[in-house]
Amino acid sequence: MYTVIKEGYGEYEVKKSKFISYVVPYENFEGKLEHLKTEHPKARHIVWAYRHLQEDQQIDENCTDDGEPKNTSGKPTLNILYHNDIINTAVFTVRYFGGILLGTGGLVKAYTESANRALNDATVIDTAKLYKKPVKIGYDKINHLEYLAGIYYLKIVKREFLGTYVIFTLQGQKEVIDRLEMEVGK
Structure with missing residues (x-):
């Protein structure tokens, strides 16, 4: 599929x-x-x-x-x-x-x-090539991650708000998620 x-x-x-x-x-x-x-x-x-x-x-x-x-x-x-x-x-x-x-x-x-x-x-x-990965970020980077996810055509599958950080589960191509994770981590 x-x-x-x-x-x-x-x-x-x-x-x-x-x-x-x-x-x-x-x-x-x-x-x-x-x-x-x-x-x-x-x-x-x-x-x-x-x-x-x-x-x-x-x-x-x-x-x-x-x-x-x-x-x-x-x-x-x-x-x-x-x-x-x-x-x-x-x-x-x-x-x-x-x-x-x-x-x-x-x-x-x-x-x-x-x-x-x-x-x-x-x-x-x-769909077999779609990859899911949790990405942990601080609250200050939520808008940046959501912006990049839209640009890179990644789907935000889940958001978990935990104490001092948020875990976004992203779905898309592995290399694109890895690139986003590096950019948000900067």
């Missing part, structure tokens, strides 16, 4: 309709959806799909056509994640209608193409 550690972006235009896709880590799903609604108030549709591995190791999948004909947008988007064996990832596609109907086949092709372009732009990693 694979997951996205850095967002991706892709566009596709056909018959004056514009499709703008974003691939994001699942934990950013709600925030990204709200952001897109604000950023694209005149868009006709915001289609999304996600696959998320739950604690019981079951994969939760969901998608929406957001007003497009049934199974012409959300399901093809979800299929991209499924066929690439990607989890803990969401895909959004914003559509600006160009005035020309594309038909069901045209919609499937357009949503698929736009989402694939975004996925190709994203950084994807084999």
Whole structure:
């Protein structure tokens, strides 16, 4: 299985309709959806799909056509994640209608193409290569660690506040976590 550690972006235009896709880590799903609604108030549709591995190791999948004909947008988007064996990832596609109907086949092709372009732009990693490591820091370095974790696309899995220090459990590529640990330790 694979997951996205850095967002991706892709566009596709056909018959004056514009499709703008974003691939994001699942934990950013709600925030990204709200952001897109604000950023694209005149868009006709915001289609999304996600696959998320739950604690019981079951994969939760969901998608929406957001007003497009049934199974012409959300399901093809979800299929991209499924066929690439990607989890803990969401895909959004914003559509600006160009005035020309594309038909069901045209919609499937357009949503698929736009989402694939975004996925190709994203950084994807084999989940087996994800590494977890606890990093112990003083309270004065919390903001710096959180800032660097965002820049390096590391996931903060857990925070433990203990007396005079904090333990952050980070998940990502081992060499990136090691680099962050060295920078925060300075």
